[in-house]
Amino acid sequence: MAEQQIKVAVLGGGSFGTALSSIAADNGAQVRQWMRDAALVEQINREHRNGRYLPDYAMNEAVHASTDMQAVLEGAELVLIAIPSKAFRQVVQSARQWLRPEQILVSTTKGIESDSFMLMSQVLEQETGFAHIGVIAGPNLASEIADKQLTATVVASADAQTRTRVQQVLSCGYFRVYASSDRHGVELGGALKNIYAIAAGMAAALGMGENTRSMLMTRALAEMSRFAVAQGANPMTFLGLAGVGDLIVTCSSSLSRNYRVGYAMGEGRTLEQAVEALGQVAEGVNTVKLVCAKAAEIGVYMPLAEGLERVLFQGVPAKQMASGLMTGEQSSDVEFVLPRAEVQKAHRTTPDSQTTGDPQ
Ligand SMILES: NC(=O)C1=CN([C@@H]2O[C@H](COP(=O)(O)OP(=O)(O)OC[C@H]3O[C@@H](n4cnc5c(N)ncnc54)[C@H](OP(=O)(O)O)[C@@H]3O)[C@@H](O)[C@H]2O)C=CC1
Numbered sequence: 001m002a003e004q005q006i007k008v009a010v011l012g013g014g015s016f017g018t019a020l021s022s023i024a025a026d027n028g029a030q031v032r033q034w035m036r037d038a039a040l041v042e043q044i045n046r047e048h049r050n051g052r053y054l055p056d057y058a059m060n061e062a063v064h065a066s067t068d069m070q071a072v073l074e075g076a077e078l079v080l081i082a083i084p085s086k087a088f089r090q091v092v093q094s095a096r097q098w099l100r101p102e103q104i105l106v107s108t109t110k111g112i113e114s115d116s117f118m119l120m121s122q123v124l125e126q127e128t129g130f131a132h133i134g135v136i137a138g139p140n141l142a143s144e145i146a147d148k149q150l151t152a153t154v155v156a157s158a159d160a161q162t163r164t165r166v167q168q169v170l171s172c173g174y175f176r177v178y179a180s181s182d183r184h185g186v187e188l189g190g191a192l193k194n195i196y197a198i199a200a201g202m203a204a205a206l207g208m209g210e211n212t213r214s215m216l217m218t219r220a221l222a223e224m225s226r227f228a229v230a231q232g233a234n235p236m237t238f239l240g241l242a243g244v245g246d247l248i249v250t251c252s253s254s255l256s257r258n259y260r261v262g263y264a265m266g267e268g269r270t271l272e273q274a275v276e277a278l279g280q281v282a283e284g285v286n287t288v289k290l291v292c293a294k295a296a297e298i299g300v301y302m303p304l305a306e307g308l309e310r311v312l313f314q315g316v317p318a319k320q321m322a323s324g325l326m327t328g329e330q331s332s333d334v335e336f337v338l339p340r341a342e343v344q345k346a347h348r349t350t351p352d353s354q355t356t357g358d359p360q
């Protein structure tokens, strides 16, 4: 429970922004939610329902929606930004004239900016230069939060005030907020798992079994953490809610939009058909392209992401990609325990006439 009425602004009228607005209001905050859709604003203020994104959710009646960004941001101590990565910078730029350095700015977005390869908190930093910047990530399917299913998330920031305020504003009987100082790792966890959720949806549609699903998720975790560590993240973050936690939920649930895109493709639809049928953002489609390009540039081995990219954008059948992956490198299980280079070196110095291919 917030100790005194704090003013919270939420930018974004989608499912996650709506769920977080309502939680903050349940906790006694004064919440204003900005969205560009005037009809949706009218519906939320009249019916306390977001008919477009969460039609069955009875929102807290105190949430006030508005298309007036200045009014929404005025006096807000905490600003939550729940806008897909493609539009994130543009919305922050529109908001910039009404943002103040003492405000706490928190991204909830799990994506990477196309041209810059920046995470959303880096965009916030670049656009504002403010000190109180953080991110929220974790296994947080918005529709389950709306159902008040017991849920946990992570607030990550180097700034203790940001972490504490977000915990105070959002923690309630069905929503727990854990803290982390590894903002980069937490944010990368949220963005990267979307890639593997698409692959997991595909595997499910193709009838692959539980062993396969488990292998896919665990090797995805190895790949995500390898990439994130190369980008400066703490590998231990991937043991937490924003790593393995979010990976499990999005790789297992048809409530995940990324999983649904993969599932539709596994059933034979094209990427365009799958995305169109979804009608919402599946961040992983763009993220896989960006991450594969970055991995090639910095020399990080990411066979799952590269395989998925070939399926999505080069028309390689998913089944062919999966069997190709089974003949690839058999290296270390947990490379923070046994480094990959050691396994590779041992293979090079231990010739085996039975082995068909050397691990790379
Ligand atoms: N949904 C979930 O379960 C979770 C989502 N997230 C992350 O949160 C972020 C937001 O997700 P979510 O709320 O689900 O998104 P939705 O797709 O449900 O909604 C996106 C919101 O952003 C708005 N928007 C999109 N483009 C623009 C633009 N150019 N200018 C202004 N507003 C725009 C949309 O407005 P309009 O309706 O007018 O198009 C809508 O209000 C995503 O990155 C997602 O990864 C994180 C955890 C859980």
Ligand SMILES: O=C(CO)COP(=O)(O)O
Pocket (backbone or CB within 6 Å): 110, 138, 139, 140, 141, 142, 194, 197, 246, 249, 250, 255, 256, 257, 258, 259, 281, 282, 283
């Ligand atoms: O990030 C999410 C749950 O934690 C939501 O995933 P999707 O964007 O795939 O729906």
